[in-house]
Amino acid sequence: MTRDAYIRMTGATRRALERLSGGSRLLRLPTLVCAAAYMLTLLLLMLARDIRLVRVLLVPAACFIVCTALRPVIGRERPYDRFDAEPVGSYKRGKGKSMPSRHTASAAAIALAVAYAYPSPMIVAAMLLLCALIASLRVLCGQHYISDVLAALLLSLAISLIGYVLI
Secondary structure, three states: OOHHHHHHHHHHHHHHHHOOOOHHHHHHHHHHHHHHHHHHHHHHHHHOOOOHHHHHHHHHHHHHHHHHHHHHHHOOOOHHHHOOOOOOOOOOOOOOOOOOOHHHHHHHHHHHHHHHHOOOHHHHHHHHHHHHHHHHHHHHOOOOOHHHHHHHHHHHHHHHHHHHHHO
16 A cells, blocks of 8 residues: 555545544444444353353453454554554554554454354344444554454454364
8 A cells, every 4th residue: 555545545534424423433333333242242141151151252352362462573553654644533643553453353253253152144244244344444544454454354263263163
């Protein structure tokens, strides 16, 4: 990605958000919905005394921990720092590293956890769409490169495969 492409992409996202009531505050909504779906899943499993609760807690936690540990090792600068440009939304320069995207890894881990607990096609589709929305917004708002998001998705898929299928 070039600086010009970054400016065009984030500019288009910024203009689209300016036309909506709530503007850039709407960017937090998909993450909040994802977290609420996860909390509801945990609550329902707990109330049902379902043994799957342990995996639904541990697998996303493992994804978060591995993702967090990899970021300083990889050390990739965020696009808005690299291009010295303003991202969409309120973000601080020099804050954290870019690869892999922790929001995307968490959204994917949560989507797969909910799908594991409640494998209804409608629930699975809704969670996967929510994950795709979060991943897309991370790129369109200038927080991450596409490769950061893809790495996060692959990381969560691999850890979830191990946690839900192989163990």
